Amino acid sequence: MNQFINDIPVSYILGLAGILFSIGVLGILIRRNIVIIFMSVELILNSVNLVFVTFSKALSHISGETIVFFVMAIAAAEAAVGLALVIAIFRHKKSTNVDELQSMRW
Amino acid sequence: MLDLFPLVVLLPLLGFLHNGLLKDRIPHRFAGAIGTLAVFIPFLITLGAFNEFRPMERTAPHLVPVFDWIVVGNFKSSFGYQIDQLSLYMTLIITGIGSLIHLYSMGYMKGNAGYNRFFAYLNLFIFCMLNLVLSDNLVLTFLGWEGVGLSSYLLIGFDYDKSSAAEAGMKAYILNRIGDVGFILGTGFLFWLGGSLQYLQLQTNLSEMSEFANYANIVALFFFIAAMGKSAQIPLYVWLPDAMAGPTPVSALIHAATMVTAGIFLIARLNFVFLLAPETSLFIAIIGAVTALFAATIGTLQNDIKKILAYSTVSQLGFMFLAMGSMSYVAGLFHLMTHAFFKALLFLGAGSVIHALHHEQNIKHMGRLFGKIKVTSFTFLLGTLAIAGFFPFSGFFSKDLILEKTYTYGAFGSILWTMGIVAAFFTSFYMFRLVFVVFFGKDNTDSHHKVHESPWTMTLPLVLLATGAVVAGFLQTPHFFLHIDALERFFAPVLSKGYELASLHGTLAEHKSLVHDVELSLAGFSVGIATIGLILAYFLYQRKQSPILEEHTGFRKILFHKYYIDEIYDFLFVRPFLFLSKGVAFFFDTKILDRFFLGIGGSFGVIANGLRRLQSGFIGDYALYVVIGTFCILVYLLTRGV
Numbered sequence: 058m059n060q061f062i063n064d065i066p067v068s069y070i071l072g073l074a075g076i077l078f079s080i081g082v083l084g085i086l087i088r089r090n091i092v093i094i095f096m097s098v099e100l101i102l103n104s105v106n107l108v109f110v111t112f113s114k115a116l117s118h119i120s121g122e123t124i125v126f127f128v129m130a131i132a133a134a135e136a137a138v139g140l141a142l143v144i145a146i147f148r149h150k151k152s153t154n155v156d157e158l159q160s161m162r163w
Numbered sequence: 164m165l166d167l168f169p170l171v172v173l174l175p176l177l178g179f180l181h182n183g184l185l186k187d188r189i190p191h192r193f194a195g196a197i198g199t200l201a202v203f204i205p206f207l208i209t210l211g212a213f214n215e216f217r218p219m220e221r222t223a224p225h226l227v228p229v230f231d232w233i234v235v236g237n238f239k240s241s242f243g244y245q246i247d248q249l250s251l252y253m254t255l256i257i258t259g260i261g262s263l264i265h266l267y268s269m270g271y272m273k274g275n276a277g278y279n280r281f282f283a284y285l286n287l288f289i290f291c292m293l294n295l296v297l298s299d300n301l302v303l304t305f306l307g308w309e310g311v312g313l314s315s316y317l318l319i320g321f322d323y324d325k326s327s328a329a330e331a332g333m334k335a336y337i338l339n340r341i342g343d344v345g346f347i348l349g350t351g352f353l354f355w356l357g358g359s360l361q362y363l364q365l366q367t368n369l370s371e372m373s374e375f376a377n378y379a380n381i382v383a384l385f386f387f388i389a390a391m392g393k394s395a396q397i398p399l400y401v402w403l404p405d406a407m408a409g410p411t412p413v414s415a416l417i418h419a420a421t422m423v424t425a426g427i428f429l430i431a432r433l434n435f436v437f438l439l440a441p442e443t444s445l446f447i448a449i450i451g452a453v454t455a456l457f458a459a460t461i462g463t464l465q466n467d468i469k470k471i472l473a474y475s476t477v478s479q480l481g482f483m484f485l486a487m488g489s490m491s492y493v494a495g496l497f498h499l500m501t502h503a504f505f506k507a508l509l510f511l512g513a514g515s516v517i518h519a520l521h522h523e524q525n526i527k528h529m530g531r532l533f534g535k536i537k538v539t540s541f542t543f544l545l546g547t548l549a550i551a552g553f554f555p556f557s558g559f560f561s562k563d564l565i566l567e568k569t570y571t572y573g574a575f576g577s578i579l580w581t582m583g584i585v586a587a588f589f590t591s592f593y594m595f596r597l598v599f600v601v602f603f604g605k606d607n608t609d610s611h612h613k614v615h616e617s618p619w620t621m622t623l624p625l626v627l628l629a630t631g632a633v634v635a636g637f638l639q640t641p642h643f644f645l646h647i648d649a650l651e652r653f654f655a656p657v658l659s660k661g662y663e664l665a666s667l668h669g670t671l672a673e674h675k676s677l678v679h680d681v682e683l684s685l686a687g688f689s690v691g692i693a694t695i696g697l698i699l700a701y702f703l704y705q706r707k708q709s710p711i712l713e714e715h716t717g718f719r720k721i722l723f724h725k726y727y728i729d730e731i732y733d734f735l736f737v738r739p740f741l742f743l744s745k746g747v748a749f750f751f752d753t754k755i756l757d758r759f760f761l762g763i764g765g766s767f768g769v770i771a772n773g774l775r776r777l778q779s780g781f782i783g784d785y786a787l788y789v790v791i792g793t794f795c796i797l798v799y800l801l802t803r804g805v
Binding site for chain 2: 082085086087089094155156158159
């Protein structure tokens with residue numbers, strides 16, 4: 058297994074991370090449903106995590122993996138707050154459509 | 164008494180603040196009393212100080228530093244007062260005549276809605292004028308100089324709802340401003356040369372500079388330009404006749420007795436400059452003589468009682484400058500004082516007449532007032548005798564001294580003297596024309612008004628001023644009559660240093676000493692001239708009831724229109740200036756400047772309007788901007804290395 062992973066070129070994994078990241082960004086930009094947007098954010102976070110571990114492995118350096126744990130912990134906290142916000146918005150607006158939220162206008 | 168001296172300046176200021184700040188809350192009588200006391204108490208203090216300063220007992224000036232005002236590097240200008248013979252003399256005139264005029268105003272302004280405001284302005288004027296004459300340095304003098312200009316403006320335009328009054332105020336202010344430029348330039352020059360602005364310091368510094376004599380003429384000329392504006396000499400005199408738009412007490416106080424003599428005071432104060440400037444002094448004498456003659460001729464055909472007196476003031480100021488120019492400063496200051504008495508008296512008398520006739524100022528609608536308002540008529544007659552120069556009234560002595568000094572002054576003496584004598588003749592003529600038409604001639608008054616004498620607040624100052632106008636001349640009398648030289652001795656300490664300097668540089672005017680017979684005949688001649696003026700006026704206006712008041716043909720027309728000077732100035736200066744201003748205002752300003760700056764402002768508005776659309780309120784849009792921004796940064800970072 059380890060052997061197998063070592064055979065994968067770094068650029069492939071980075072490409073995958075880039076694709077995941079782009080999917081996440083496009084999800085945020087295109088989708089109107091707040092829950093989907095929220096999941097896209099998670100996708101971005103995890104694509105970055107993937108980059109971190111890849112480099113950690115390639116450079117045989119531990120700090121990349123350390124940062125991943127931090128990112129995961131913070132992502133969990135962010136998910137809790139974010140979901141709370143989503144629920145609050147849903148209760149307030151009776152919908153999950155982001156276009157309803159226009160009170161930030163000038 | 165000298166310890167109390169700061170009160171002299173402080174009290175009018177307090178009076179101004181009190182009446183000015185509480186003008187809508189205090190009754191008229193109270194404001195009037197406060198205003199009058201604020202000038203009368205300083206008069207008493209000054210009298211006390213004057214007692215300590217009797218000539219021969221004390222010659223050194225007494226300096227009262229109050230506080231440092233402007234301190235920049237080694238330049239220091241302070242609020243400091245210099246009490247010497249000259250400033251005391253001026254202060255006595257200002258506070259003495261000032262308090263009489265304040266008292267008069269209490270009666271004259273009665274029932275006027277702006278009563279309290281009027282007294283506030285008068286106190287402000289007195290405060291500024293005292294700063295002008297008492298200051299020990301040029302900067303504080305300049306503060307007073309500007310301050311009297313301001314209060315003059317406020318008081319001329321006192322009835323600001325009348326456009327004529329407001330315009331007259333502006334005219335006075337603008338013409339004075341022209342003179343003030345001369346003051347600033349002269350001050351700068353003196354500071355550059357003498358390294359100080361304190362009079363005493365300057366005097367010491369300049370006496371150690373041998374090359375100052377080269378600059379003295381130009382410095383003196385600048386200060387004379389300042390005096391021209393303030394003291395209404397040709398070519399800046401046109402504001403004074405218009406200044407009669409203000410209430411009559413103002414004309415008496417500011418435009419006859421005190422403010423307009425500031426120019427004379429300035430020359431006397433800076434005698435150590437003017438004594439070294441013989442060419443400028445000659446120029447001053449010429450301007451003075453021309454003004455005296457010119458204004459006196461205009462005065463002969465005016466029909467407004469106050470306008471006549473205004474031209475008379477211009478003419479008398481010309482006499483004073485004639486004295487200043489012929490370097491006989493004592494004569495000029497002497498005439499300043501006597502003139503303050505009789506001209507204030509004449510103005511107040513005119514005010515009393517106007518009051519009696521319910522605000523009628525045209526002498527065509529007066530006449531036969533002598534029996535009806537006895538006190539006014541009698542004092543007015545005394546004032547007229549004084550100004551015309553009849554013996555033994557005050558005007559005779561001072562005018563005679565000036566003419567005598569002029570006669571003995573250098574090469575041009577006799578020409579200047581002739582002009583002075585002719586001016587004296589016209590003076591007598593127009594004053595008696597006024598007296599005959601107003602007090603004796605045919606009764607042209609509106610009959611349905613009852614003519615009434617003014618209240619005591621107005622007649623008491625008249626009586627006191629008349630007393631002054633009669634006896635003030637005995638301070639300085641010629642050789643053939645008592646030979647009193649009190650004034651000359653009194654002013655000696657102030658002038659001595661200047662005379663020393665002048666004799667050192669050889670610029671002292673040579674006054675030929677006269678044989679007594681010549682002196683006597685000169686005096687006799689001037690009285691004779693005045694008498695001829697009287698007789699001529701009698702025949703033209705009393706016997707013939709001359710229609711000269713009406714007909715205006717040929718030269719009389721030119722005279723009646725004051726030589727068209729106002730029209731000429733209007734054509735030469737005012738209209739081009741207005742044309743230019745209009746061009747700037749309506750073309751350059753609106754079409755170019757405004758467009759440019761409003762364009763800058765407007766373009767920001769346009770840009771902001773465009774950018775406003777970006778802030779749509781959709782979270783997705785904002786995320787898109789974040790992405791675009793990130794993308795731009797990425798592109799930049801990746802291409803930078805290439």
